Amino acid sequence: MKKLMLTTTLALSLMLLCCAPALAADPVKTLSGDITLAQAQKILAAALKKAEAIKVPMNIAIVDAGGNLKAFYRQEDAFIGSIDISIKKAVTARYFNMSTRTLGSVSQVGQPLYGIEASNDGLILFAGGVLLVDANNVIIGAIGVSGGSVDEDESVAMAGAAAIK
Template identity: 80%
Template sequence: MRKLSLSLVLVFTVLFSATGFAAEPVKTLPGDITLAQAQTILAAALKKAEEIKIPMNIAIVDAGGNLKAFYRQEDAFIGSIDISIKKAVTARYFNMPTRALAAASQVGQPLYGIEVSNDGLIIFAGGVPLVDKNNVIIGAIGVSGGSIDEDESVAMAGAAVIK
């Protein structure tokens, strides 16, 4: 059994070395947000939050809905940390602003109750998909700390710089 294990390790090592898997890992998948893009978006959103003088939590997720960047301004609500992240994730999972999802999830609407799926979603304004210049969704931004209109304005300011 030990010889078989060592043989398999040797085969996989040779195979991956020959195909280049071991030499050059993929840095970013096509259609995924880069760290540089996330930082640019974060800076634009932060600037808007400072302009309106509302302390915000700003979260950016990648194309898979994974947290890529986050910023909590001084005095931003601690409870809004989770909300900002979930707004971003929700916008990415459904490829629409959370305000639009909220309208479709009201009593009598086709997505009623969707907020309890996916380990909990946030369905009020402040989550916006991030669409690049090629019209590809590369992630999403979620903002929380002010009113839903203030949150959404900060998210939109961040999203605007990626186009």
């Protein structure tokens, strides 16, 4: 029994010694299909530019592929109540891989997804949440915008999303 334990310990030690340099040489990389901070900043800058152009103070949230907040910006005088809405718009778009406008249209009374907004700790089902898709057509996250009319919110979100196409 001692011989088996010693042999196993020796084998594991050798594996660690052999593999450690290879593991150390290859640092952790961003998962395929996830947004980088540089991409999020580029998207945020494009969205802010659009918000400034239409002169509507906005809250802009960007989530990663897992629906986790990656970047956020609240312009001066943007509604405080819109902070949560912008984040939930982004999360909603990512959770269901469609814009919040599209999801909203299929969740009305009599439609197949009626009541879905009560799931996932609350969803937002009006325009302003848009998927972020990279040049390889891979979903890498979503953007949610709130502060103006739903059409203004969506136009700012679309401007941000277009920055990485």
